[in-house]
Amino acid sequence: MINKKVANINEAMHGVTDNMTLMLGGFGLCGIPENAIAHLVKTGVKGLTCISNNAGVDDFGLGLLLHKHQIKKMISSYVGENDEFERQMLSGELDVELVPQGTLVERCRAAQSGFPAFYTPAGFGTEVAEGKETREFNGKMYVLEKAFEADFAFVKAWKGDEAGNLIFKGTARNFNPAMCGAAKITVAEVEELVPAGTLDPNQIHIPGIFIQRIFQGEVYEKRIEQRTVRKKS
Amino acid sequence: MLDKTGIAKRIAKEVKDGYYVNLGIGIPTLVANYVRNDIEVEFQSENGVLGMGPFPFEGDEDADIINAGKQTITTLPGASFFDSSMSFSMIRGKHVDLTILGAMEVSESGDIANWKIPGKMVKGMGGAMDLVASAENIIVAMMHTNREGESKLLKKCSLPLTGVACVKKIVTNLAVLEVTKDGFKLVERAPGISVEDIIKATEGKLIIEGDIPEMSI
Numbered sequence: 001m002i003n004k005k006v007a008n009i010n011e012a013m014h015g016v017t018d019n020m021t022l023m024l025g026g027f028g029l030c031g032i033p034e035n036a037i038a039h040l041v042k043t044g045v046k047g048l049t050c051i052s053n054n055a056g057v058d059d060f061g062l063g064l065l066l067h068k069h070q071i072k073k074m075i076s077s078y079v080g081e082n083d084e085f086e087r088q089m090l091s092g093e094l095d096v097e098l099v100p101q102g103t104l105v106e107r108c109r110a111a112q113s114g115f116p117a118f119y120t121p122a123g124f125g126t127e128v129a130e131g132k133e134t135r136e137f138n139g140k141m142y143v144l145e146k147a148f149e150a151d152f153a154f155v156k157a158w159k160g161d162e163a164g165n166l167i168f169k170g171t172a173r174n175f176n177p178a179m180c181g182a183a184k185i186t187v188a189e190v191e192e193l194v195p196a197g198t199l200d201p202n203q204i205h206i207p208g209i210f211i212q213r214i215f216q217g218e219v220y221e222k223r224i225e226q227r228t229v230r231k232k233s
Numbered sequence: 234m235l236d237k238t239g240i241a242k243r244i245a246k247e248v249k250d251g252y253y254v255n256l257g258i259g260i261p262t263l264v265a266n267y268v269r270n271d272i273e274v275e276f277q278s279e280n281g282v283l284g285m286g287p288f289p290f291e292g293d294e295d296a297d298i299i300n301a302g303k304q305t306i307t308t309l310p311g312a313s314f315f316d317s318s319m320s321f322s323m324i325r326g327k328h329v330d331l332t333i334l335g336a337m338e339v340s341e342s343g344d345i346a347n348w349k350i351p352g353k354m355v356k357g358m359g360g361a362m363d364l365v366a367s368a369e370n371i372i373v374a375m376m377h378t379n380r381e382g383e384s385k386l387l388k389k390c391s392l393p394l395t396g397v398a399c400v401k402k403i404v405t406n407l408a409v410l411e412v413t414k415d416g417f418k419l420v421e422r423a424p425g426i427s428v429e430d431i432i433k434a435t436e437g438k439l440i441i442e443g444d445i446p447e448m449s450i
Contacts, residue, residue: 027280027317028303030296053317080356081303089355098355101279102321102363109318121325121366125344125397128362158297170297170314171281177316205316222296225303229291 001196004164004188004214012187012215013039016152019047019072023108023153023179024062027053028081028225031172032061035189035217036154040065049073051148053104053175055085060223069093075148077101081225100128103145105175110147111182112210117146150183156217157206160190161199164208173205181210189217235406235423235450240374242267242450244333244404247372248274255279255324255364257334258302260374264333275311277329279320279360284312301360324360325367332368334361336375336400338390341437343400343412345373346392358395365396377405377434384436386410386417407431409448416440421448 006012013036016022022040026032040048041064048071055074056063065071066084073095079085088094099107100122110118119142123129133144155176158169166188168176180186193216208214235243241263248254248264250272256262265285268274276285278300285300286307294305323329338346345365348358365371378384386403403410408431409421416438419431422445432439 027301028299030280030299030303076357078357078359086355096355098357100358100362101317101360102325105317105321120363122363124366126362126394128358168314168316170295171278171299172297173314173316174281175317178318224294224296224305225299226305227294228288228304228306229294230288232290 001163002208003162004208004211005162005193006213006215009035009039009215009218012036012189012213013043015185016040016043016045018045020151021049021149022051023148023150023183024050024052025155025174025176025179026061027171027174029057029061029223031156031168031174031176032056033154033156033189034220036187037061037064040070041068044068044070046070047072049075051075051108051150053077053101055079055082057081057225058084060221066094073097075099075104077104105178107145107148108175108178108182111149112178112180115147117144119143120145148182151185153179153181153183153186155179155186155188157188157190159192159194159199160188160214161194161196161208162214163196164188164211164214165199165204166190166206166211167199167203168205177206180206185212186210187212188214190214191217191220234426238263239423239450240404240406243409243448244372244374245269247402248272248331250274252330253277253283253323253328254331254333255329257361259335261333261335262302277320277323279317279324281315281317281320282306282308282312283315283323284309286312321360321363324363327367327369329368331370331372332364333372333374334364336373336385338385338387338392339373339375339400339403339412340387340390341412341416343398344390345395345400346390347395349393351393361395365399368399371400372402372404373400375403375405377407384434386435386437388437407434413440418442419445421446423448
């Protein structure tokens with residue numbers, strides 16, 4: 001067994017410096033690497049380019065990094081839940097690249113899988129396709145999109161083992177699997193880290209080969225963005 | 234004239250037995266409430282769930298189980314979770330049978346704009362561009378006019394596009410229309426709305442053939 005477990009979060013985050021490009025898993029606040037984000041806030045590393053579907057909310061998730069002006073550029077598909085984000089974007093402090101959601105995840109997966117680029121129909125005829133190569137296949141037009149290049153990927157899983165194998169829960173899976181192995185170093189944080197041999201190999205979502213470092217997060221707030229319920233009748 | 238619930242009820246009639254359906258945020262979300270209960274339908278949410286159920290009972294909500302609107306949800310028997318890449322394989326690969334989404338503007342050639350108002354609102358396109366570029370069966374739920382009474386069914390969209398020549402059917406508070414190569418074809422009138430009302434509220438080319446029936450909901 002090749003052991004990916006690191007002693008603590010400092011070791012997990014070692015090597016993250018100013019002006020790096022980071023991938024961060026999650027959809028809204030669901031499945032975000034909370035402990036990695038908290039550590040980035042603490043260290044004050046800045047000039048970051050963040051690839052993440054959303055930008056958190058004003059006081060949680062990537063919103064915490066935005067608040068401290070640590071992010072130079074965001075690459076996301078939807079950023080509508082964050083007032084500070086909007087303010088920084090409209091004032092020009094923050095550079096933003098909006099990418100269709102399916103293209104965003106596939107640009108991660110392409111980096112993971114060794115594809116330099118791929119064609120997608122998403123965004124053809126819109127401003128997303130401006131300046132990009134387009135091509136017709138079977139009478140339909142497609143846009144050439146390129147794989148991301150990132151220094152670190154921070155992902156969050158439900159359970160993991162010391163070999164780096166990961167299991168996700170519910171819709172907290174989202175962007176996390178495609179980001180594993182899509183950057184030079186992938187750091188996985190999990191709610192429960194178990195010894196190798198504990199997890200059933202049939203149930204593994206992401207094999208440890210894609211992960212360089214794994215640790216158990218100290219605490220998970222798992223904040224709910226839109227609490228919608230019905231009354232028990 | 235229909236309200237938002239009325240639009241959702243009319244669209245629900247387009248949902249057929251055996252359909253996998255993706256619902257956008259807003260009016261489309263309401264459609265799930267009015268689908269006939271004697272047919273089998275599964276709702277897909279692009280953040281990674283197929284077989285979405287109703288909102289959880291108070292106290293049962295789980296931060297790890299949400300829909301694309303970030304609302305807490307439940308799952309039904311037969312449901313599955315998957316990652317974002319597989320979710321968009323379902324969408325781009327045309328495995329989803331019906332896509333229902335909102336729009337700010339639609340053009341007579343089927344272009345749709347629903348993600349950006351330059352200088353005012355830039356929230357992002359989320360999964361909308363992937364959905365409209367691939368889905369073969371797209372129904373748009375929208376108001377026929379804006380608050381100033383100006384038509385949102387145009388010759389040409391004025392806002393940045395989400396997709397070109399992709400909308401097939403539109404259900405508004407005034408009418409049901411199909412997008413044809415010649416323009417918007419009027420199919421049904423909302424209760425209490427005349428053909429003249431619809432002509433007045435439509436800037437794009439409107440095709441009216443024969444008597445236009447009033448919709449039943």
